Amino acid sequence: MSCIKIVVISNCPYCQGVTIKFGKAGIGQRYRCKICKSISLDTYINKACHPSISKSIINHVKEGCGIRSIARLLNISANTVLTRIKNIADKIKKPIISIGKTYEVDELKTYIKNKGRDYWVIYALDKHTGQVVDLKVGKRTRANLQRVTDTLLLAKCKQIYTDGLAIYGQVIPAAIHTVKRYGTNRIERKNLSLRTHLKRLNRKTICYSKNLRMLEACLKIYFWYNRQPMQTSV
Numbered sequence: 001m002s003c004i005k006i007v008v009i010s011n012c013p014y015c016q017g018v019t020i021k022f023g024k025a026g027i028g029q030r031y032r033c034k035i036c037k038s039i040s041l042d043t044y045i046n047k048a049c050h051p052s053i054s055k056s057i058i059n060h061v062k063e064g065c066g067i068r069s070i071a072r073l074l075n076i077s078a079n080t081v082l083t084r085i086k087n088i089a090d091k092i093k094k095p096i097i098s099i100g101k102t103y104e105v106d107e108l109k110t111y112i113k114n115k116g117r118d119y120w121v122i123y124a125l126d127k128h129t130g131q132v133v134d135l136k137v138g139k140r141t142r143a144n145l146q147r148v149t150d151t152l153l154l155a156k157c158k159q160i161y162t163d164g165l166a167i168y169g170q171v172i173p174a175a176i177h178t179v180k181r182y183g184t185n186r187i188e189r190k191n192l193s194l195r196t197h198l199k200r201l202n203r204k205t206i207c208y209s210k211n212l213r214m215l216e217a218c219l220k221i222y223f224w225y226n227r228q229p230m231q232t233s234v
């Protein structure tokens with residue numbers, strides 16, 4: 001296993017705060033951040049523990065790499081990549097929704113576990129800013145669709161554009177529900193970006209999600225994790 005040697009750690013790798021020496025760890029020096037109290041080392045024996053690895057995993061997920069290709073590119077195990085993606089996604093919070101906005105809601109078909117099991121990514125997008133405000137992965141049932149539309153109704157939305165699926169008529173009040181040609185253009189274009197940028201949503205390939213939680217985790221990272229500059233180590 002290769003060691004990663006950083007000559008000087010003057011700042012915290014997590015918040016860029018000032019660090020102080022904090023004892024020894026194995027063959028190197030340990031540091032603690034004065035602000036966020038996180039521990040960092042100057043020498044990492046296990047590459048997966050390096051602070052820059054999580055950021056690299058996120059950037060690779062957003063650039064359309066699959067789990068195994070990330071593991072190969074970063075030279076860490078696939079299980080580490082899976083665990084790290086789940087942990088990062090668990091900490092991501094949904095964006096706060098502004099009151100009185102117009103939204104588009106749509107569903108994107110995909111598969112989980114095998115190509116005979118259809119699942120849907122149901123999500124809502126702000127028509128003007130393009131920001132995804134809520135998502136749900138599951139079967140195309142009334143309960144799942146309602147979870148997304150209820151979020152918008154709670155935010156006192158002005159108008160909701162959909163593709164005219166019958167269930168929407170039952171869960172959205174007619175006064176704020178619009179079905180019209182080109183009304184969901186923005187979210188349809190977002191579907192195309194999703195299929196291009198996320199490996200597991202590519203069409204006509206052998207790539208698909210094996211696990212619902214991983215699909216949700218990758219989508220949360222893609223939609224809501226702010227892109228960070230890639231750090232180069234070694």
Ligand SMILES: [Zn+2]
Pocket residue numbers: 012013014015016017033034035036037038
């Ligand atoms: Zn810090």
